[in-house]
Amino acid sequence: SPPVLFSTPMSPRNANYAIQVTLDAGKHTLRGEERIRWRNITDTPATDAWFHLYLNAFANDHTVFMTESRGQLRGDAFDKEHWGYCQVRTIALVGADGARIPLVQLFPREDHTVMRVVLPAPVPPGGEAVFEVAFEDQLPRVFARAGFAGTFNMAGQWFPKLGVFQGAKGWNCHEYHANTEFFSDFGVYDVSITVPADYVVGATGVLWQEVRHGAEKTLSFHAEDVHDFAWAAQPDFVDRTETYMGVQIRVLMQPGNRASIPRYFAAVKEDLKDYAEWIWKYPYPEITVVDPPMNGMGAGGMEYPTFITAGASPFLGKRILIPEVTVVHEFGHQYWYGMEADNEFERAWLDEGINSYYEARIMDKWYGSEKSFVDDLWGWNLGEEAQERMAYLSLPDMDPIVLDAWKYFSSRSYDAITYDKSALVLKTLENQLGRKKMDEVMRAFFMQVKFTHPDTRDFVRIVSQAAGQDLAPVLDPMLYGTGTVDFRVALVRNVPQSPPEGYDLAGSAPVLYSKGKDKKQERKGPPKAPFKESYDSTVVVERRGSLVLPVEVAIEFSDGTTRTERWNGEGRYTTWTFSGPKVVRVVADPKDLVPLDLNRLNNGWVDEGDGAVARCMTTRFRVLYQSLVAMLFNIL
Ligand SMILES: [Zn+2]
Incomplete structure (x- = not known):
């Protein structure tokens, strides 16, 4: 049976998944069955349940995602030869007596990335519902985060997944938008992945069992107190592991990027060290870093619980620190997204902005603030803060920081504001409070909100408490407004002082001071004092x-x-x-x-x-x- 990682749960664990999935490596399909145990942790009965079917964003060119992105995202273009989907074959509610009650799939939103089922009876506060779902995924060619490229398979947002029930406000379950990421509740994940026997698999959680059967093998992973599960499989990953501060760091590298392996390890170690000192010691036993292939770079630079994707290239020399920046950033998401678990659809700055602020701090500390992004490329240096400023200045005032991610004017505005302006706002706060106080308030924020779903108001409230002053007047205009400075x-102006001219009225009778044009003219009044140049x-x-x-x-x-x-x-x-x-x-x-x-x-x-x-x-x-x-x- 799977190991127990945390004898005391760190999170509410109200959305738990047990999944068996099989990869068809030739067709790039996933066939899976999942059992979801959900507990209603609100004080409102739930009469329905909403699920994300994220991969349906890539089903056709009329989905919300494809319409908004026009098939372009993060520098990658969609391959219309290889669409993707997540199809629910069956969904049933498991009754108390073990009977399966089939549920009807409804699609209440603009596309099939959101599915709703009506429950035969409401789930009361504190009550549980168990769903059994059979599904089939077609992975698209790697575009936005998930998909395949050659023999590389990146399973991200791949299983039918509950939204977040928010009591009287109902289910928070948005369509998959081009600019949005994700939002889910915490739980325990037990995932068994069947792949061809020669594939190397990296995943969220710890690998506790590996069973070979014929030409295939089944790997069982277990994760606790996480809100998502991702995995990647490829036969020729270079698989390296090191242990640092009690954490097993596993790097799965493209064979051509072998030379960059030490750069990934170094960046993760810097993160582990700094986060332990500044925020909280990384609590999970492992972290996996996956290096996607050049033709699958759309899967790179992405965060999942205890699992991140990076991006290296033999063409990127040592002078451009993109591999380091990417790993430092994505690892940081283990805190700002992973454990913080803000609503990334609606308040992405809480993960991307805070994380970018720490990314710059860590990069500056280890690589030097003047060259933490570009280090002597033909004599040019670029620091992280300078780079963030450039990005911010590219579109500084179209949108505020606090805004639903899909409502931004453009993806450029979303990036400039959510990542860069937010990071610079936090830097501004640090400059006002001082580094020591800043560390105290940020630690207070993390420790109070970890394993919950904080909002912007929580941030302002907690940092104000910790700082001992109301920071809303400082922060609110920057967070909620578009004002610039x-x-x-x-x-x-420097006006030379000179001896007075005209009448001096200080005495009993006016005395005329005159410099006159004629230098021979006697000066009336007191003799000229030695006059020092003054302005x-x-x-x-x-x-x-x-x-x-x-x-x-x-x-x-x-x-x-x-x-x-x-x-x-x-x-x-x-x-x-x-x-x-x-x-x-x-x-x-x-x-x-x-x-x-x-x-x-x-x-x-x-x-x-x-x-x-x-x-x-x-x-x-x-x-x-x-x-x-x-x-x-x-x-x-
Ligand atoms: Zn990020």
């Missing part, structure tokens, strides 16, 4: 856009001193005046603490009499080069 040095200076910094954020401004003077002024960002602009040495340089946000700033080229002002102009140009060219690199990546 651009700090700009609007004006710098009355004015500095005006403007905040463009409707997002109000505080900013620091560094003001450098001709005597070499620098003052740092702080502005809370309220009002359209603020003015500082100084009397003394000349202002020679002004930089708004000198430490880059406002990564959402739309334009950093207008953050600086340099006195033209100063050699610093050259420095300014250097900065400008660096930014331009980085933009070019970013554009290149967007085109590729």
Whole structure:
């Protein structure tokens, strides 16, 4: 019998799956039978049950997914020679006496990615329903995450799967949209996979039994406290395992990418270490990393519980850190998606945004913040934050962060906002709270919401509690609004101070001071005091856009001193005046603490009499080069 992984359940375990599935490696079909044990953990009786049949997104070109994506996703194009589907052959409710009550399949939504059955009797709060489902999948050619490519088979979103019952709100069970990912309840999974005997299989959970029968073999996997189950099979995976911090790391690599195996292991270890320190020790006994083939890259860069897909290529040199970034990102989803289990259809920032924030932190820590994305490619470097800024700037204000994923203006907007703006918002929060406090509030958030389904309100509430201040005024405009911010040095004026001219009224009678044109003319009044070069200076910094954020401004003077002024960002602009040495340089946000700033080229002002102009140009060219690199990546 399967092992017990956690003697005390970490999650409610109210959606449990036992599945037997057989891969027909020639036809790329899966024939399966599943038994779903579901418990109603709400206080409302359930009169029906809703299921996702995700693979039906690829059944034809009229599905919601194909209509929205127009057959293009994440740089991959759909192959119309190889459609896919998930067909429920039979579904029955298992009665208390063991009798099977056949259920009628209904399709209430726009396509067949959502199936509904009406229950013969309501399932009361705390009550259970057991479903038996026989199904058949045709895997499409790899396009969006799942499918086959040659002998590579990626089974993701492959079995009929319950939506999430939300009590009075009913079932949360959306169609499979082009921009959306998934949402499910936690449970125990026991999955037996039958494949040709020469296939190597990686899957969610631990492998506890392998039985050979004729030309086939059956592998039994067991997982606890997860909300999905994925697996991949291919005969010639290079199969490597290492153990680190008590976790078995398994890498299933394409033979041609052997050289990148150490890069995958290193990235997983960095993640395990940093997450243990910052958030929580990874609780599962294993993590599997699958490397898809070049012609199946649509399956790459994807997260499932204790199972991730990455992406390497012999053509990607060591200078472009895509393999590392991908593994660091997808592993991070074990926390932000896996254990956090937010509704990815509706609030994707809670997984993608938080995860991207940590991705940048981990990459910066291990590879250096200036080169954590591109490391010396023909002399060019690109850091993660710079890369996130480029992506954010490409479409910064069409949509807010808190939005149903399918409602975004475009997939580009979805990416720019959900991943990049969200990560930069968290970076902004970190810059305001300090790294130590940030770690405390994020740990508090994770520990309070793990194995639940948190929403944005939970995030703001918990981080406010942990920070000891109401962060809603800071966070809400960034999360719910589309406002932007651009700090700009609007004006710098240095007016030389000079001896007074005109009447001096300080004495009993007016005294005329006159410099006159005629140098021979005697000066009236007191003799000229030795006059030190001095200026009355004015500095005006403007905040463009409707997002109000505080900013620091560094003001450098001709005597070499620098003052740092702080502005809370309220009002359209603020003015500082100084009397003394000349202002020679002004930089708004000198430490880059406002990564959402739309334009950093207008953050600086340099006195033209100063050699610093050259420095300014250097900065400008660096930014331009980085933009070019970013554009290149967007085109590729
Ligand atoms: Zn992600």
